[in-house]
Amino acid sequence: MDQTREDEAVRAYLRLLQTKGAVSAALLRRSQFLEKLIVNLAGKELDGNEYRDAVEPLMETVPTDDWHDCLTAAREFYPFWKEDIKAIAALNINPGFDITPLQWKPLPTSLKLLMESLATEKFDASENWPLKAYAQALRQEGSEQSLVDTRVKLAKIILVRLKNAPVKNHKSYRTAVDLTLPLFNIKNNRRLFLVVVREFYHFWIGNPDASSMVLKDGSGNILL
Incomplete structure (x- = not known):
C-alpha cells in the first residue's frame, strides 16, 4: 500500500516541531503514533470525517495517560495530511503547536x-x-x-x-x-x-x- 503522501506529511509535521524546539522524546512519541495513524489514512479522501474515522478506532488502543499527547498530534497533523498551507499557518499563530505540554495531569480515577x-x-x-x-x-x-x-x-x-x-x-x-x-x-x-x-x-x-x-x-x- 502506497503511503508516500502520508509519510511526507509526517516528515513535514515533525520537521516543523523540531524547528520549534520539540525534544527528541516528544518527536519520537508523536512519530510512533502517526506511523499507526497513516496506516488507517492510506487511500482515504482528504476529508475531516474520513480523518476522524481513522483517528477514533486508533485512540481505543492508546493507554489512558497518552490520550492528550496523541490527540494533540492528531489535531496538529490534520492540516499537514490535507496539505492545507493556510490552516498550518493559522495553527502556527493561534493556538500554536503544543511543543511544551503541561507536566500536570488530573488524578487517576474512574x-x-x-x-x-x-x-x-x-x-x-x-x-x-x-x-x-x-x-x-x-x-x-x-x-x-x-x-x-x-x-x-x-x-x-x-x-x-x-x-x-x-x-x-x-x-x-x-x-x-x-x-x-x-x-x-x-x-x-x-x-x-x-x-x-x-x-x-x-x-x-x-x-x-x-x-x-x-x-x-x-x-x-x-x-x-
Whole structure:
C-alpha cells in the first residue's frame, strides 16, 4: 500500500516541531503514533470525517495517560495530511503547536468514582458562577430540566478534574478533557461529554457571548 503522501506529511509535521524546539522524546512519541495513524489514512479522501474515522478506532488502543499527547498530534497533523498551507499557518499563530505540554495531569480515577463524587463535591464561587450561567443558558434555549441536569453534571466532572491543576487555563482544560475521554466507554456518552465541555468552556473563561454557543453543535468531534 502506497503511503508516500502520508509519510511526507509526517516528515513535514515533525520537521516543523523540531524547528520549534520539540525534544527528541516528544518527536519520537508523536512519530510512533502517526506511523499507526497513516496506516488507517492510506487511500482515504482528504476529508475531516474520513480523518476522524481513522483517528477514533486508533485512540481505543492508546493507554489512558497518552490520550492528550496523541490527540494533540492528531489535531496538529490534520492540516499537514490535507496539505492545507493556510490552516498550518493559522495553527502556527493561534493556538500554536503544543511543543511544551503541561507536566500536570488530573488524578487517576474512574467515571463511576467521578459521578459518585459529585454528590459531596464542593464548588467555590468561581466554579458555581459558570455552572449557573450554563444552566440558565440551556433553559433559555428551551431545554428540559432533565437535559439541563445531565449537562451540568458533565460540566461538574471537568471542574472536578481541574481541582488540582496548578494553573487553570486553556491548556489545563484541554488536558483534563482529553484525559477524561477514555473514562467513557460508551461512545455516545463520550460524544455528549465533548459537546458539553466545549459549550461550558465559554462560560468557564467568562466569554460574554457564551450563551450563544449552547446547543449549536452536537457532533462531539474528538478532534475539535
